[in-house]
Amino acid sequence: MAELEEVAADILTGRTHRHLVDVAGSQNLLTQKSVLVHKKALKPFMTLKDEAEKQGFDLCICSGFRSFERQMLIWNEKLLGVRPVMDELGGPINLIELDPWQQIQAVLRWSALPGTSRHHWGSDFDVYDANAMPEGYQIQLTVSECEGEGIFAPMHEWLNSVLIKGQQQSKGFYRPYAIDRGGVSPEPWHISYGPIANSFAQQLTGDIIRQQLLDNLELVSLDTVLKYLDEIIRRFVRVSGEDNL
Ligand SMILES: [Zn+2]
Numbered sequence: 001m002a003e004l005e006e007v008a009a010d011i012l013t014g015r016t017h018r019h020l021v022d023v024a025g026s027q028n029l030l031t032q033k034s035v036l037v038h039k040k041a042l043k044p045f046m047t048l049k050d051e052a053e054k055q056g057f058d059l060c061i062c063s064g065f066r067s068f069e070r071q072m073l074i075w076n077e078k079l080l081g082v083r084p085v086m087d088e089l090g091g092p093i094n095l096i097e098l099d100p101w102q103q104i105q106a107v108l109r110w111s112a113l114p115g116t117s118r119h120h121w122g123s124d125f126d127v128y129d130a131n132a133m134p135e136g137y138q139i140q141l142t143v144s145e146c147e148g149e150g151i152f153a154p155m156h157e158w159l160n161s162v163l164i165k166g167q168q169q170s171k172g173f174y175r176p177y178a179i180d181r182g183g184v185s186p187e188p189w190h191i192s193y194g195p196i197a198n199s200f201a202q203q204l205t206g207d208i209i210r211q212q213l214l215d216n217l218e219l220v221s222l223d224t225v226l227k228y229l230d231e232i233i234r235r236f237v238r239v240s241g242e243d244n245l
Pocket residue numbers: 063119124125126187189190
């Protein structure tokens with residue numbers, strides 16, 4: 001295997017912007033801020049976007065880079081009951097009925113532990129087809145949007161045909177959360193630029209994750225996270241698709 005280019009811990013865990021560039025014309029639909037991606041992922045994404053355009057799709061990113069702080073805000077709000085936590089069928093879960101470890105597992109099904117989100121890397125994007133959206137449509141990022149009669153299904157079918165054909169045609173992109181392995185829920189809208197993501201995934205060690213958490217004592221349920229950290233990493237951080245994990 002080729003020698004990995006060493007990546008600093010603050011880049012792996014979303015604590016810096018220095019590895020990022022702006023995707024012109026894209027906006028995060030929640031924050032209305034411009035979308036940031038890893039410098040080396042921009043050109044491959046633009047090539048994939050050009051290919052999509054030839055098929056009539058406007059492949060856009062609704063979520064690229066997300067910072068540690070932003071992920072921690074989402075995490076804390078979910079565990080504090082400010083933001084809803086959903087069950088498998090999309091109904092809200094009443095966290096109060098669960099013990100702390102069950103609460104954390106319910107959140108991890110949909111939201112990464114801060115410091116471990118693939119969105120920290122700038123190599124991973126949630127995508128949609130802007131051409132398919134009626135005016136005023138609110139993107140939900142649900143499986144039903146991406147399959148069957150879903151409005152983004154035609155673009156995802158095209159992406160399926162491209163992504164399975166390997167490095168050359170897929171421009172290096174793949175879906176890390178394509179199927180349900182019991183950890184993170186399937187996310188067909190999430191694509192990953194392999195040449196960066198594989199390297200980052202291998203370098204994001206348990207020690208780095210633990211240190212980030214110890215540096216951020218305001219994380220809700222920190223004690224329980226630390227107690228179960230090895231299991232969290234095994235079930236919710238290590239997804240297949242990376243080499244040598
Ligand atoms: Zn995502």
